[in-house]
Amino acid sequence: xxxxxxxxxxxxxxxxxYEEERLRRVAEQLPCREVQAGMLLSLMGEPxxxxxxxxxxxxxxxxxxSYVVNVLLKELELPHATISCAECITAALLFEQVLxxxxxxxxxxxxxxxxxxxxxxxxxxxxxxxxxxxxxRYIVLEKAELLRDMDANLLSVLVRLQELVExxxxxxxxxxLVWDTFRxxxxxxxxxxxxxxxxxxxxxxxxxxxxxxxSYSADLYASYIHILxxxxxxxxxxxxxxxxxxxxxxxKFCEPVTEGKAKESDTHKLWRxxxxxxxxxxxxxxxxxxxxxxxxxxxxxETETGPLRGLSAHTHVELPFYxxxxxxxxxxxxxxxxxxxxxxxxxxxxxxxxxxxxxxxEKTSNHLLGPKPFPLDRLLAIFYSVVDSRVAPTASIFSQIxxxxxxxxxxxxxxxxxxxxxxxxxxVSMDFICAVSRTVNFDIIKYLYDFL
Numbered sequence: 471x472x473x474x475x476x477x478x479x480x481x482x483x484x485x486x487x488y489e490e491e492r493l494r495r496v497a498e499q500l501p502c503r504e505v506q507a508g509m510l511l512s513l514m515g516e517p518x519x520x521x522x523x524x525x526x527x528x529x530x531x532x533x534x535x536s537y538v539v540n541v542l543l544k545e546l547e548l549p550h551a552t553i554s555c556a557e558c559i560t561a562a563l564l565f566e567q568v569l570x571x572x573x574x575x576x577x578x579x580x581x582x583x584x585x586x587x588x589x590x591x592x593x594x595x596x597x598x599x600x601x602x603x604x605x606x607r608y609i610v611l612e613k614a615e616l617l618r619d620m621d622a623n624l625l626s627v628l629v630r631l632q633e634l635v636e637x638x639x640x641x642x643x644x645x646x647l648v649w650d651t652f653r654x655x656x657x658x659x660x661x662x663x664x665x666x667x668x669x670x671x672x673x674x675x676x677x678x679x680x681x682x683x684x685s686y687s688a689d690l691y692a693s694y695i696h697i698l699x700x701x702x703x704x705x706x707x708x709x710x711x712x713x714x715x716x717x718x719x720x721x722k723f724c725e726p727v728t729e730g731k732a733k734e735s736d737t738h739k740l741w742r743x744x745x746x747x748x749x750x751x752x753x754x755x756x757x758x759x760x761x762x763x764x765x766x767x768x769x770x771x772e773t774e775t776g777p778l779r780g781l782s783a784h785t786h787v788e789l790p791f792y793x794x795x796x797x798x799x800x801x802x803x804x805x806x807x808x809x810x811x812x813x814x815x816x817x818x819x820x821x822x823x824x825x826x827x828x829x830x831x832e833k834t835s836n837h838l839l840g841p842k843p844f845p846l847d848r849l850l851a852i853f854y855s856v857v858d859s860r861v862a863p864t865a866s867i868f869s870q871i872x873x874x875x876x877x878x879x880x881x882x883x884x885x886x887x888x889x890x891x892x893x894x895x896x897x898v899s900m901d902f903i904c905a906v907s908r909t910v911n912f913d914i915i916k917y918l919y920d921f922l
Contacts, residue, residue, distance in 0.1 A: 577597045800844070
C-alpha cells in the first residue's frame with residue numbers, strides 16, 4: 471500500500487483571498503508545519519466567508535499549535551483575540567479580553583462587574599451591529615482545558631458563539647487534551663478537531679539547525695544538534711526544552727575549537743568533550759531548578775574543582791507533592807520500629823513511659839542496620855498522619871507508590887503476585903530524604919527514633 475503524497479508547500483497551495491507574498495512569509499516561519507497550516511487555512515476559508523463555528527486544535531506540548539495559529543492570524547492580518555485561559559481565571563476576565571481585542575476599551579468597559587453569559591452575548595451583538603465584520607473574526611483560547619473549571623455552560627456557549635451573536639466569528643480552542651475529556655454531560659455542539667502530531671527526529675533536527683551560531687559554520691551546528699538529539703530525543707521531544715538545552719550547552723561543545731585544541735571537522739573530539747556534560751544535563755530536563763547563569767557557574771566550578779555536584783543535590787526533590795510525603799512515610803516506616811508509630815503519629819496517644827518507649831538493649835542505630843520492610847497498610851497510615859491535608863485513598867495515591875518503585879526510590883520485597891499484603895523498603899539515603907522534606911517544610915528529624 472503506497473503512502474499518500476505530501477501536499478505542496480503552503481505558498482503553492484490554492485488559498486484564494488490571500489496574497490501569495492503573505493503566504494510565502496507564513497511558510498518561511500512555519501518549518502515542518504506547512505501541512506497543518508494549509509489544513510487550518512482551508513478550514514478558515516477566504517477572509518470574507520463564514521468559517522466553521524468552532525475548531526478544536528489539539529496535540530502534545532510544543533507541537534506548534536499556538537505558534538501556527540498566531541503566525542497565520544498576524545501575517546494575514548485577520549481580526550482576532552488571543553487569550554490564555556491560564557491568565558483569565560474567571561469567565562468575566564475572558565469576556566473582557568475578547569471585547570477589548572475585537573471592539574476596543576469602550577466595549578470592555580460596558581461589561582457589568584459580574585457579567586453573565588447573556589450579558590456578554592448582548593454586549594457583543596450590540597457592538598457587532600455598530601461595527602459589522604468585513605472579515606471573519608477569530609477568538610483563540612489557549613490552554614482550553616481550563617475552561618472546564620469555569621462556568622458549567624461556558625464551553626457549550628463558546629462552541630456555538632457564532633450562532634448566538636449572529637456574527638462571522640470562529641472560536642479556536644487549543645489544548646493538549648482530546649475532545650472526549652471536554653464533552654459536557656448535557657451535550658453540546660461538536661467542534662471540528664484538528665490534530666497536530668509530535669515533531670519527528672528529522673523535523674526537530676531541521677528546526678533546531680536554523681538557530682545556528684553566527685560565529686560558526688552551519689555544518690558544525692548541525693552536527694551539534696545531531697549529537698544533542700542522539701542523547702535527549704529518547705527522554706525529551708519538547709521543541710522548547712530542546713532549544714533551551716541547545717543554546718545552553720553549545721559553548722561547552724565549541725570549547726575545544728575556541729581553545730585551539732580541535733578543528734570544526736574533528737567531530738569525534740567534540741563528541742567526547744560534550745557527551746559527559748550532556749548526560750549530566752539530562753538529569754534536569756524539564757525541571758529548570760537552576761537558571762542558565764547558575765548552570766554556567768556550575769560548569770566553571772566543575773572545570774576548576776572536579777566533578778559537578780550541584781545537580782545531584784537538586785534532581786531528587788522534583789517529585790509530585792503527595793509522592794514526596796509517600797517517600798517520607800516510607801523512610802519513617804523503614805527506620806522506625808513499628809511499636810513507636812503510636813508515639814510519633816497518634817495525636818492523643820496518652821502517656822507512654824520513656825523506659826518502655828526506649829529499650830535499653832537497643833544500642834545499635836537503625837540507620838546502621840539498614841532499612842527494614844514494612845507492609846502497605848503501615849505506609850498509608852503514616853502517610854495520612856504526616857500529610858497536612860485530608861487525602862482520600864484514591865487510585866492516584868496507589869499509582870504514585872508504583873511510580874516510586876519504578877524510580878527505584880522504593881523497593882518491593884514481597885512477591886509481585888502477593889496482592890493482599892505487599893511489602894516495601896525505602897531505598898534512599900538520609901541526605902536525600904532530608905532534602906525532600908525541606909521542599910515540603912516537614913522536619914523529619916523529629917519523627918526518627920534514632921534521633922530522640
